[in-house]
Amino acid sequence: MTNNEFPSIAVYGVSGHTGGYILADLRRRGLTPILVGRNAERLRATAEAAGLPDAELRIAAADDRAALVAAFTGADVVISSLPGYVDIGEEILAAAIEAGAHYVDISGEQLFTRRVFDEYGPRAEKAGVTVVSAVTDSNLPADLLAHLVAQRLPDPIDFVISHRSRSGGDGSRGSAKTVLASLDWFRDGGWHYADGEFRTGPVDPAPMRYPGDAEPTAVAKFAFPAVLTIPRHTAAATVTGVVDGVFRENITGLTPELVASLPEKPSAASDLRFDMVVDATGADGRGLRGVLSGLDSYRDSGLIAVEAAVRLAAGTAKAGALAPAEAFDAEDFLNSLAPHGITWTITNRVGA
Incomplete structure (x- = not known):
């Protein structure tokens, strides 16, 4: 320094x-x-x-x-x-x-x-x-939460990670450009981790009940970078990224013309609060859920x-x-975010 x-x-x-x-x-x-x-x-x-x-x-x-x-x-x-x-x-x-x-x-x-x-x-x-x-807002919390959850469960561990934005996808032009640059990869769901290697191809994820929701949501495979990082420091059996199925369908329908028409910034009315969810199941069948909740994905x-x-x-x-x-x-890293209204918890996963 x-x-x-x-x-x-x-x-x-x-x-x-x-x-x-x-x-x-x-x-x-x-x-x-x-x-x-x-x-x-x-x-x-x-x-x-x-x-x-x-x-x-x-x-x-x-x-x-x-x-x-x-x-x-x-x-x-x-x-x-x-x-x-x-x-x-x-x-x-x-x-x-x-x-x-x-x-x-x-x-x-x-x-x-x-x-x-x-x-x-x-x-x-x-x-x-x-x-x-x-x-x-999605990948670092997912990686850190997975690390902490893994310390509480017996190996090997199955992880399902998901980001839920309350905006419903009303993001910036920059976010859309990111998806457009790897559109086919996002459309196909990218890599998941299983049997010691990264794999492409379909998976059939169970519906996920997000924090605060009364009913489960149908989800689809999604290409989160944390899928690549979590196996580096945990005894992961599987790591799969998922998002709301409707959200994935919407963003993977992007075209260059649509991206060019989007605003540089999300609208002032957008609700950019989010939850990053890490569901983990240990070798004994016990489940834990780590959640980081934030106020604005971009901020x-x-x-x-x-x-x-x-x-x-x-x-x-x-x-x-x-x-x-x-x-x-x-x-320590996750706790350092608390002054900004970013909170995290790890709880028993019941009916998630």
Whole structure:
């Protein structure tokens, strides 16, 4: 860390909706970030709007490796805040590693997360930096909750993870771009984990009764990155991601024209509260449910990304590409979110 009290954090992609929340939390913490992007005027306007007029601006396009490395050099951590990481995310990640900076992103894409572990994990380890991908309102909580639940159940454990948004899918254009970039993958449900390997193909999940609901909801397989990370630190027999079947049908019907017509930000009337649910069944048949509940999926992803970046800046995590539970103390991290109205519980699963 360049300064024990004030880490140097570079942010790429600050002009997006979640990027605004990232900047707001950095400002709340008294941190002045390095803002990196391709357009100086837009960066300057973003910095001023965020109340960070003294933020350093560094210019680098997402496909200019040399400029990105120069922009990230001297930063303790890079936060990558983008839509569609499978299209444009790798250069930012590669440049952060080359610059010797730890790295966090808010990707929601299994395909990108798999590349992070398989292709960039060895590079990060060699460079002595830590990479934690998919640090969002759904994936980091799912991974940390699964870790905590696994400590309470006998092996092996079956996990079903699900994100339930009260908005019904009324999200931002950036979220839609993310789905569109991997549309076929999301449509097919992505990977699930079974018999020691990641598998594609259909599954037949049982209906899920979400917190606060009187009746179960029909669910469909969904491609959560946490499916890839949970087996890294638990004795998982299976890990399956599911969402409300109607929600999955709606988002996988996206077209480029529809995405272009969406607003940059969710409407002010949108209810962006959410629950991230982890249902686990141990070898003895006993079930536990972990739930993290938040107030705004976008705000909370930004808060979580900053919390992760500040923790990585301390330099205590081992080098390489890590699951959240490999990089952070699960209970301590989740408890740190309480001042923002983000709560979590682990209870016996009865009739879930």
